[in-house]
Amino acid sequence: EVQMLDSGGGLVQPGGSLRLSCAASGFTFSSYAMSWVRQAPGKGLEWVSGISGSGYITYDADSVKGRFTISRDNSKNTLYLQMDSLRAEDTAVYYCARVTGDYTQIDSWGQGTLVTVSS
Amino acid sequence: QSVLTQPPSVSAAPGQKVTISCSGSSSNIGNNYVSWYQQFPGTGPKFLISENNKRPSGTPDRFSGSKSGTSATLGITGLQAGDEAYYYCGTWDSSLSAGVFGGGTKLTVL
Numbered sequence: 001e002v003q004m005l006d007s008g009g010g011l012v013q014p015g016g017s018l019r020l021s022c023a024a025s026g027f028t029f030s031s032y033a034m035s036w037v038r039q040a041p042g043k044g045l046e047w048v049s050g051i052s053g054s055g056y057i058t059y060d061a062d063s064v065k066g067r068f069t070i071s072r073d074n075s076k077n078t079l080y081l082q083m084d085s086l087r088a089e090d091t092a093v094y095y096c097a098r099v100t101g102d103y104t105q106i107d108s109w110g111q112g113t114l115v116t117v118s119s
Numbered sequence: 120q121s122v123l124t125q126p127p128s129v130s131a132a133p134g135q136k137v138t139i140s141c142s143g144s145s146s147n148i149g150n151n152y153v154s155w156y157q158q159f160p161g162t163g164p165k166f167l168i169s170e171n172n173k174r175p176s177g178t179p180d181r182f183s184g185s186k187s188g189t190s191a192t193l194g195i196t197g198l199q200a201g202d203e204a205y206y207y208c209g210t211w212d213s214s215l216s217a218g219v220f221g222g223g224t225k226l227t228v229l
Contacts, residue, residue, distance in 0.1 A: 019145065035218065037218075037220075039184075044162065044220060045207050045209070046220065050218060059216050059217055060217070073190075101152060101202070102152060102218075106154065106156070108166075109163045109165075111162055
């Protein structure tokens with residue numbers, strides 16, 4: 001069974017940093033590209049970042065470019081999102097997502113982890 | 120403001136058919152696959168339609184997807200009360216080199 005367990009969310013002050021993790025199991029992790037998708041309270045889905053199966057190719061939404069870094073450790077079956085210079089508008093539930101095809105063909109989602117940026 | 124445009128809400132009676140549109144441009148829908156997701160309040164999204172019109176295992180055949188030019192459509196027939204949810208379209212944008220989603224459509228079964 002495909003499982004992805006998101007963790008690392010919490011309360012952080014504006015300008016602070018946080019690292020999200022996504023522990024994957026039930027599939028060959030390195031064979032799949034992955035994405036992070038977020039959803040602000042009461043709002044719609046927003047694609048954040050994507051990474052190839054090898055980890056060599058990454059993409060970021062303009063809203064997080066230069067502040068967030070997606071990475072993966074295929075030896076640990078884990079996906080990461082390093083979030084720096086956090087802003088109030090980054091407050092959202094962050095979902096880890098397994099991709100088939102391009103980075104928005106998402107066939108499995110983590111349970112989500114809440115990030116709150118507030119002073 | 121989302122790159123892809125969806126109606127904020129649609130409604131129909133049980134047993135009826137409803138369609139949800141998703142409008143984009145040549146840099147996204149026009150040249151890339153569209154996917155659709157269903158989300159109930161308080162839960163994560165569920166993969167509903169892949170590659171414009173393919174149903175992943177678990178998606179009932181009451182749900183269908185289509186694409187024409189720079190627009191895509193999700194169709195739901197035989198509406199049930201359990202279909203009340205938010206629906207999102209998504210695709211890759213080749214100009215932005217980023218994924219994009221529509222703003223979401225709330226389906227109400229009257």
